Amino acid sequence: MPNTGxxxxxxGNDGYYDRDEGLAIQDVTFRYGTxxxxxxxxxxxxxxxxxxxxxxxxxxxxxxxxxxAGHLQPQHGSIHLAGRxxxxxxxxxxxIGMVYQNYALFPHLDARANVAFGLEMRRLPRSExxxxxxxxxxxxGLPAEARGRKPEALSGGQQQRVALARALVIEPDxxxxxxxxxxxxxxxxxxxRQELRTGITTLMVTHDPDDALALADQVGVMEAGRLVQWGxxxxxxxxxxxxxxxxxxxxxxxxxxxxxxxxxxVRLVPGDQPVTQVQYRGSRALVQxxxxxxxxxxxxxxxxxxxxxLDIPEAACWHMPGEQE
Amino acid sequence: xxxxxxxxxxxxxxxxxxxxxxxxAAGEIARPPxxxxxxxxHVHLWMDARWRTALANSALVATGAMAVALFTGVPAALxxxxxxxxxxxLPLAVxxxxxxxGLLPTLHTIGLHGTLLGLMLAQGFLGMPLVYLATRAALAxxxxxxxxxxxxxxxxxxxxxxxxxxxxxxxxxxxxxxxxFVVAFNDFFVALFVAGPDAxxxxxxxxxxxxYSLSPLVASASVWALALACCGLWASSxxxxxxxxxx
Amino acid sequence: xxxFPAWLMLTLFSLGPLALLLRISMYKPGQGRGFYMPGTWTVxxxxxxARDAVLPGILGFTLGAALGMTLLTMVVAYPLxxxxxxxxxxxxxxxxxxIVLPKLCNVLAVLFGLRLLIPRGLLGVLIAEVYLLVPxxxxxxxxxxxxxxxxxxxxxxxxxxxxxxxxxxxxxxxxxxxxxAATQLTLVWALAALLGPLLFGDAExxxxxxxxxxxxxxxxxxxxxxxxxxxxxxxxAVPILLVPRGREAT
Numbered sequence: 001m002p003n004t005g006x007x008x009x010x011x012g013n014d015g016y017y018d019r020d021e022g023l024a025i026q027d028v029t030f031r032y033g034t035x036x037x038x039x040x041x042x043x044x045x046x047x048x049x050x051x052x053x054x055x056x057x058x059x060x061x062x063x064x065x066x067x068x069a070g071h072l073q074p075q076h077g078s079i080h081l082a083g084r085x086x087x088x089x090x091x092x093x094x095x096i097g098m099v100y101q102n103y104a105l106f107p108h109l110d111a112r113a114n115v116a117f118g119l120e121m122r123r124l125p126r127s128e129x130x131x132x133x134x135x136x137x138x139x140x141g142l143p144a145e146a147r148g149r150k151p152e153a154l155s156g157g158q159q160q161r162v163a164l165a166r167a168l169v170i171e172p173d174x175x176x177x178x179x180x181x182x183x184x185x186x187x188x189x190x191x192x193r194q195e196l197r198t199g200i201t202t203l204m205v206t207h208d209p210d211d212a213l214a215l216a217d218q219v220g221v222m223e224a225g226r227l228v229q230w231g232x233x234x235x236x237x238x239x240x241x242x243x244x245x246x247x248x249x250x251x252x253x254x255x256x257x258x259x260x261x262x263x264x265x266v267r268l269v270p271g272d273q274p275v276t277q278v279q280y281r282g283s284r285a286l287v288q289x290x291x292x293x294x295x296x297x298x299x300x301x302x303x304x305x306x307x308x309x310l311d312i313p314e315a316a317c318w319h320m321p322g323e324q325e
Numbered sequence: 326x327x328x329x330x331x332x333x334x335x336x337x338x339x340x341x342x343x344x345x346x347x348x349x350a351a352g353e354i355a356r357p358p359x360x361x362x363x364x365x366x367h368v369h370l371w372m373d374a375r376w377r378t379a380l381a382n383s384a385l386v387a388t389g390a391m392a393v394a395l396f397t398g399v400p401a402a403l404x405x406x407x408x409x410x411x412x413x414x415l416p417l418a419v420x421x422x423x424x425x426x427g428l429l430p431t432l433h434t435i436g437l438h439g440t441l442l443g444l445m446l447a448q449g450f451l452g453m454p455l456v457y458l459a460t461r462a463a464l465a466x467x468x469x470x471x472x473x474x475x476x477x478x479x480x481x482x483x484x485x486x487x488x489x490x491x492x493x494x495x496x497x498x499x500x501x502x503x504x505x506f507v508v509a510f511n512d513f514f515v516a517l518f519v520a521g522p523d524a525x526x527x528x529x530x531x532x533x534x535x536x537y538s539l540s541p542l543v544a545s546a547s548v549w550a551l552a553l554a555c556c557g558l559w560a561s562s563x564x565x566x567x568x569x570x571x572x
Numbered sequence: 573x574x575x576f577p578a579w580l581m582l583t584l585f586s587l588g589p590l591a592l593l594l595r596i597s598m599y600k601p602g603q604g605r606g607f608y609m610p611g612t613w614t615v616x617x618x619x620x621x622a623r624d625a626v627l628p629g630i631l632g633f634t635l636g637a638a639l640g641m642t643l644l645t646m647v648v649a650y651p652l653x654x655x656x657x658x659x660x661x662x663x664x665x666x667x668x669x670x671i672v673l674p675k676l677c678n679v680l681a682v683l684f685g686l687r688l689l690i691p692r693g694l695l696g697v698l699i700a701e702v703y704l705l706v707p708x709x710x711x712x713x714x715x716x717x718x719x720x721x722x723x724x725x726x727x728x729x730x731x732x733x734x735x736x737x738x739x740x741x742x743x744x745x746x747x748x749x750x751x752x753a754a755t756q757l758t759l760v761w762a763l764a765a766l767l768g769p770l771l772f773g774d775a776e777x778x779x780x781x782x783x784x785x786x787x788x789x790x791x792x793x794x795x796x797x798x799x800x801x802x803x804x805x806x807x808x809a810v811p812i813l814l815v816p817r818g819r820e821a822t
Contacts, residue, residue: 071473091476098477104470108492117488121479170478330655333648334670337706340685341674347688355688397580418757420764420808422781426788426801430592504676511678514766518789531680536771539687547681554677558669 021047021082022201023068023174028077030060030067030225037063038225041077045218050202052212054248055222061205064222065176068203070094082173092121097167097200098176102183103159105151111137111162112147118170136169137162140195157188161195168198177204181211209249213237221245228322238262242322253292258320265316266294268302271309275302341551348544355539366545376530376546383510383526386444390509391502393449398456398505399498402464403486413454421514429518439521447515452505456498459565463497464490500564507557511550590805597798617799634779634807637769638762640698645705645758650751652706653713654743668714675707683771696772701765709758716750717743759811764804780804 025043029036037060045051053061066072068079070091078087086094097118105114112133119129137147140161151159160180167175180196181189193214196204206212212219213233221229221236229241240246246260253261263286277288278301285301287294292310302308347355351363370376401409416424428447429438437443467490475485513528520529527546534543598613621627656667674682682703690696720743728738766781773782784804788797 066473069473069477071476091473092479092481094477095479096477098474100470100474102468102470104468104474106471106475106489117475117480118478121484166478330652330659330667333652333655334667337671337674337703340682340689340703341677343685343689344681347685420761420766420781422764422766422784423801423805423808426784426797427590427593429788430596430794430798434592507676511676513679517785528678528680531678531684535680535684535687539684543680543684547678547684550678551681554673558673558676 022049023203024080025064025068026078026080028064028067028074028079030063030072030074032063036225038067038074041225041227043220043227045201045203047082047201048199049217050197050204050215051218051220052216053203053205053220053222054207054209054212055205056207056248058224059222060225061222062178065098065178065203065205068174069096069098069176095170095172096174096176097170097172099160099163099167099178099180101179103151103163105159105162105166107151110148110150111142111154111158114151114162115166115169118166122170132169133165136165140165140168156183156185157192160184160192164196168200172200175200175202177202179206179208180204181206181208213249221248239318240320242320245322246320251286251293251295255317260318260320261292261312261316263293263295265313266292267311267313268294268296269309269311272307273309275304275306275308278302278304341547344544344547345551347541348548350541350544353540355541355544366541367548369542370545370549375525376527376542379525379527379530380549382441382524383528386441386448386524386526387506387510389441389445390448390452391506393445394452394456394505394509395498395502397449398453398501399460401453402457402460402498403490405461409457413457415454416451417454425514425518428515432519438519439524441524444516444519444524444526447519448509448512449505451512451515452502452508455504455508456501459501459504460494460498463494466497467493496564500561503557503561503564507554507561510553510557593798593801593805596794597802599795617795620796621799621803630778630780630783631807633777634763634765634781637694637697637701637777637779638759638765641701641705641762641765641768642755642759644698644702645709645762646751646755648702649706649709649713649754649758653710653717654739656710656714657717668711671710672707674703679704679767683767687771690772692772693774694777697765697768697777700772701762701768704768705758705761708761709754712754712757713747713750716753717747719750720746756811760808763808763811780807 023043023045025041028038028041030038041064053064055061063072067074068081068086070086070089074087078085080086081094081096106117109117115133115136116129119132124132142158142161142165146154146158151162154162164180175198177196181192184192189211193211196202196215204211204215216233219229219231219233219236220227221240223244229236229245236245237249240249240260243252243254243258243260246252246254251263253263253266255261264284268287268289273290275287275289277286279286279288280298280301283298284295285298287296287301287308289308289310292312294310343357346357348366349362349364350356350358350366351361370380401413432438432443432447435443437446471489471493472485475489476482480488511528512526513532516526516529517532520526527550531543531546534540597617598615599617652671656664656671659667683700686696686700686703690699724742724746725738728742733741764781765779766785769777769779769782770785773779780800781804784797784800787793787800
């Protein structure tokens with residue numbers, strides 16, 4: 001049974017899962033020594049959707065990926081994918097594609113050979129391997145001259161594409177992404193983001209809220225080995241169950257009584273409170289007045305010391321059902 | 326203070342250098358050539374059938390020992406059980422005479438005493454820790470994600486090793502193997518106890534000459550062994566250079 | 573499963589021989605040219621050893637010589653290790669390589685040179701063994717010294733200590749455990765000294781190891797050799813067991 005420790009919206013699993021499709025994780029517990037890393041975790045992913053697990057480091061999200069991929073064995077619980085019970089299946093038989101945070105490309109093989117690796121393990125004929133490798137490299141957009149190079153001679157973005165191609169070419173039932181955009185600069189990150197949506201059932205793990213909000217069909221928030229909230233990105237952003245979840249997704253104002261207001265909903269009006277801080281962010285600015293953060297258009301942002309007032313509409317307030325902190 | 330250290334090192338190397346010098350003696354007596362230098366003893370070494378056989382045997386046995394060390398050391402480094410870490414240096418840490426006396430009856434029991442194969446096994450035993458340690462160090466430089474990625478792509482444990490781990494650690498293992506070769510080639514103690522008339526390696530021939538007559542021929546043999554040791558050391562360290570690069 | 577070959581080797585070549593040694597030491601000696609009489613059991617060999625007139629002398633010499641060798645070796649090895657430790661980083665592997673080279677090379681080459689250079693007798697035995705023992709001791713000591721945090725040295729210098737003071741107050745106390753371990757191991761090797769006494773010693777300079785080798789390969793009295801080897805193992809075990817140290821040095 002789903003156990004998230006607090007009352008929460010639907011965790012995607014009502015104790016029943018659709019056997020025939022998608023990923024279903026039931027009641028999985030994983031211990032490392034005396035450390036409980038994952039606790040009675042339940043998770044269900046509809047096929048074809050893009051799910052993001054969001055959490056700060058140490059919450060167990062990478063461990064969960066490794067469990068699903070088969071490199072770790074849970075002490076309790078089961079994992080089903082596309083109707084098959086994977087729980088005791090060796091990793092090499094699970095047909096799951098994974099992209100690692102630092103890509104884990106084989107340094108002694110060039111880009112083509114890296115991508116071909118999974119197909120070679122499946123004993124496909126050489127001609128088919130070659131054509132599929134070229135096709136997938138076309139699809140991820142790796143230039144022809146880069147395909148014969150070893151990973152050390154490729155740029156970060158190119159390595160990422162090769163890693164993705166390697167995972168996709170085997171036509172996996174599930175794609176696992178471990179912070180795939182972490183090492184890329186901002187421009188590249190935004191460019192690559194959309195390339196990650198491939199139509200394959202995907203589970204991505206990250207600590208970056210922008211990635212989660214931009215890519216996900218469903219967001220799961222993890223904390224200390226538990227799934228604490230689950231829902232569409234908008235849902236999780238506007239109606240987090242408690243303050244920690246709220247902070248994970250962006251800047252917040254926490255008002256007494258467990259009320260949450262996002263800075264962009266706070267409006268500045270004429271008043272007599274002094275502005276204590278202004279953080280310029282290009283098109284927007286973050287203004288701090290009387291301990292409250294307001295996000296305003298940068299062109300009309302006030303100066304430090306100016307006197308303003310705050311207007312917090314009732315509709316912008318959200319009473320968090322969870323812990324008050 | 327700094328310079329005096331090098332003097333001590335020189336002093337430690339003196340007997341070796343002396344032996345090299347003596348090997349070029351022109352006469353019969355083992356004295357360093359002061360006026361006339363000659364290659365006669367080196368020529369004699371290669372001409373003499375018995376010494377040639379011994380040299381060939383040494384090379385053959387060392388190669389076999391290297392293979393034994395590889396085939397036992399590499400799998401052990403892959404598995405790396407707890408108890409092995411402590412015990413692995415046993416062959417090198419035990420005083421050779423103990424080793425020799427233990428090996429004599431053991432090999433006799435399995436019928437390999439006095440044979441080249443028995444020597445190979447025994448000397449492979451000496452080289453096994455070297456390959457083990459070198460392989461272990463090379464393995465540590467391979468990130469675990471690479472191995473996981475390979476498995477996720479469908480590789481069985483054998484394939485993971487054959488297609489990923491081995492290509493990345495071969496140089497490290499090779500470095501250890503080169504040292505194992507050198508150790509086996511120059512080994513004396515084990516050969517003293519285990520070798521027989523059919524299995525004479527170089528040290529075994531040198532030994533009586535060393536005890537009873539001091540001829541420059543022995544010096545010459547020593548020099549060739551020394552040359553080989555240097556080659557082996559050089560090969561080992563050259564192979565080791567590549568370790569950091571491949572990741 | 574993967575470790576089967578290694579496990580097999582270790583058993584075959586260390587535990588097996590040990591058991592075999594014990595067994596052989598309890599055979600009756602063979603008549604005439606035979607090595608031993610198969611199928612017999614006796615402790616006579618050990619009794620003979622206990623009654624042997626020459627053995628106490630051999631034991632005494634072995635112990636005394638071993639102590640002397642160890643002392644001399646450490647006197648040479650410790651300063652040498654300190655010197656290596658204080659070398660600039662580039663020169664260190666070169667120096668270590670040169671010190672270890674004789675060991676990797678044919679040990680007989682070294683002994684040959686020594687035979688030409690030093691006289692026989694007790695002094696020759698001691699010097700020869702020192703040559704054989706020093707490389708190991710230096711390697712062990714250098715490995716240990718490496719663990720002493722360099723930052724401690726620099727801190728001491730920053731506080732105004734002279735090189736002598738740094739040594740006396742920092743290096744020496746911290747390296748003592750390493751020195752103990754290295755000495756202990758050197759003693760083990762010295763007790764089993766074979767080549768030095770064999771090549772450089774006269775009849776008075778017979779060590780236990782020499783006697784074992786003689787009985788085994790020259791007289792072919794295997795039971796007796798085995799019994800002596802067991803005795804040697806017992807003697808070696810003393811320094812190993814007496815000082816309960818973990819092998820932290822490597």
